[in-house]
Amino acid sequence: MLKAAGAAGVAVTAATALPATAADSAFAHPGLLHTRADLARMAAKVKVGAAPYTAGFAKLTANRHAQSGWTPNPQATVYRGAGSPQNYATLYNDIHAAYQNGLRHHVSGDSAYADTAVAILNAWSAKLTSLEGSADRFLAAGLYGYQFANAAELVRDHPDFDLPRFQEMLTKVFAPLSDDFLVRHNGAVITNYWTNWDLCAMACVLATGIFCDDASQVARAVDYFKHGEGLGSVKNAIPVVYDDGLAEWLEAGRDQGHALLGVGLMGTFCEMAWNQGYDLYGYDDSRFLKGAQYVAKWGMGGEVSYTANTRAKGAIGGWSGRETASAAAGVDPAMTRPIWAMIANHYTKRRGLSASYVTRIAARSAPEGGGGDYGPNSGGYDQLGFGTLAFTRDRVADTGASPVPAASASASPGSGARPQTGGTASPAAGQDLAATGSDDIAGWSAAAGITAVAGGLLLLRRRDRVRGRGPGAS
Numbered sequence: 001m002l003k004a005a006g007a008a009g010v011a012v013t014a015a016t017a018l019p020a021t022a023a024d025s026a027f028a029h030p031g032l033l034h035t036r037a038d039l040a041r042m043a044a045k046v047k048v049g050a051a052p053y054t055a056g057f058a059k060l061t062a063n064r065h066a067q068s069g070w071t072p073n074p075q076a077t078v079y080r081g082a083g084s085p086q087n088y089a090t091l092y093n094d095i096h097a098a099y100q101n102g103l104r105h106h107v108s109g110d111s112a113y114a115d116t117a118v119a120i121l122n123a124w125s126a127k128l129t130s131l132e133g134s135a136d137r138f139l140a141a142g143l144y145g146y147q148f149a150n151a152a153e154l155v156r157d158h159p160d161f162d163l164p165r166f167q168e169m170l171t172k173v174f175a176p177l178s179d180d181f182l183v184r185h186n187g188a189v190i191t192n193y194w195t196n197w198d199l200c201a202m203a204c205v206l207a208t209g210i211f212c213d214d215a216s217q218v219a220r221a222v223d224y225f226k227h228g229e230g231l232g233s234v235k236n237a238i239p240v241v242y243d244d245g246l247a248e249w250l251e252a253g254r255d256q257g258h259a260l261l262g263v264g265l266m267g268t269f270c271e272m273a274w275n276q277g278y279d280l281y282g283y284d285d286s287r288f289l290k291g292a293q294y295v296a297k298w299g300m301g302g303e304v305s306y307t308a309n310t311r312a313k314g315a316i317g318g319w320s321g322r323e324t325a326s327a328a329a330g331v332d333p334a335m336t337r338p339i340w341a342m343i344a345n346h347y348t349k350r351r352g353l354s355a356s357y358v359t360r361i362a363a364r365s366a367p368e369g370g371g372g373d374y375g376p377n378s379g380g381y382d383q384l385g386f387g388t389l390a391f392t393r394d395r396v397a398d399t400g401a402s403p404v405p406a407a408s409a410s411a412s413p414g415s416g417a418r419p420q421t422g423g424t425a426s427p428a429a430g431q432d433l434a435a436t437g438s439d440d441i442a443g444w445s446a447a448a449g450i451t452a453v454a455g456g457l458l459l460l461r462r463r464d465r466v467r468g469r470g471p472g473a474s
Contacts, residue, residue: 027210027218031275032153033268033342034390039106039154042389046107055367056389057107063372065093066100068112072120074127078144081134088133088140092381094120095147096371099384102154107389114154118161121152125166128173138181142200145174146268147384149207156211170208175217178204182224189320190229191311195251196258198224198232199265206272222278225269231311234284237262238291240307247290248306252298253325256335257379263295264339264383271342271391277403281346289355292343296357300364301333336361338368341387349393350401362387 030036045053060066072094080088098120105113131137149170155161178201185193202221209217225234231250240248251259266288270280281288298304306328314320340362347355370385 027213027276030153032150032207032210032272035275042107052367052388052392059367059369060104060386063100065097065372066104068116070097070116072123074123076127077130077132079133080140081136084133091144095144095151096381099151102151114158117155118158121166122162125169128169135186138177141174141177142204143382145204146207149211153211167212171212174204175208187315189312189314191231192313195231195237196262198230199262202232203265203269225280234287238287242305246294249291249295252328255329256331259295260337261382263292264337267343274403279403289347293357296361298328299331300361304328336365338383338385338387340365341368342391345391345393349395
């Protein structure tokens with residue numbers, strides 16, 4: 001098993017008092033990518049025709065996966081990787097159909113979509129027993145484990161949803177593979193696998209831990225984000241912080257597609273943790289923001305620095321080698337993935353920070369779609385998407401906002417919900433959700449143009465500058 005977190009609390013800055021995250025606490029539900037307040041906001045905004053929510057909802061309703069007539073095709077064994085009869089496309093298509101139907105239900109109020117999501121999830125939990133294949137089975141466990149948990153979280157209170165059986169499937173089929181990968185890395189040296197292998201495993205361990213109310217599993221995932229030896233921990237994934245406030249994304253030396261996947265996965269991890277009271281977005285002087293800014297600037301065709309990284313490869317007790325990434329790879333500025341709205345809205349709306357490159361690329365990518373909107377192959381299903389609908393949020397009046405649990409902020413300490421101690425991240429009781437944030441569109445439109453350019457680079461206080469680190473250094 002992974003090493004448990006060394007400290008139960010999260011870092012506290014002078015501006016923000018964060019809630020305790022005791023390892024024996026229960027978890028608030030819904031509380032993965034979407035809280036109850038998030039879902040209420042989406043529904044209220046769409047109901048009154050508020051932009052850009054309506055454009056985001058239109059992307060959802062147009063997707064073939066978001067239809068109540070979807071019929072699942074569960075398998076007893078799912079294979080991913082060379083040398084096996086691969087059938088994992090069946091799994092990810094059904095997961096995205098469950099997620100999209102669940103989300104559509106919450107926004108529209110139509111129970112037919114919830115019923116469809118439940119039927120898909122129940123069908124899989126009744127049949128799936130294993131994930132097999134080459135090393136790619138670890139990718140399947142990580143990616144589809146965190147996605148499955150998020151889809152199920154949307155309907156966990158539905159009377160027909162078999163929650164115990166679904167939790168059993170997650171804990172016996174998905175989480176063990178991801179947990180094992182973070183410990184043993186498939187028998188390879190610790191830096192053999194690129195960042196995204198760790199990140200998807202981390203997302204699975206965190207999401208299934210929250211969904212199944214397993215505090216020790218959540219603590220392991222959070223600790224790995226901060227201190228893990230593999231390339232997915234934050235300081236190994238983002239090894240160099242530069243004087244201009246940007247931070248090198250390790251996989252920028254590999255290719256653009258994998259760098260985008262990594263930013264999306266780390267953002268997903270931070271968002272799920274935030275909704276349970278852990279501020280990983282702000283961890284290590286907002287290191288993730290600096291890395292996301294770097295990828296956004298580079299992805300739009302901008303020049304970025306890159307310090308060469310050499311990683312060891314091979315199997316423990318077997319073959320060995322080394323590989324050096326010496327420069328940022330070329331990019332196609334037209335390439336996009338539905339990852340930016342979540343990140344931009346967190347930093348600019350919740351925290352009131354400048355994030356010029358992330359904001360600009362989010363505006364260019366809007367409205368974000370989801371699985372099925374970015375090509376037919378598995379890469380187009382690596383993120384759940386629909387960030388324009390799901391993550392566009394109103395600016396928090398107190399920009400020292402703390403992570404807010406999905407349950408009511410009035411919950412007693414013994415209830416398992418981590419109480420809010422900073423600025424509120426959702427409108428006060430009785431406030432009209434749909435009437436807030438009327439200036440959002442103008443601000444974001446400006447951010448995509450001259451205003452953002454004039455604002456220059458994001459300059460955050462640099463706590464530690466590292467040059468020439470080996471990618472596997474702790």
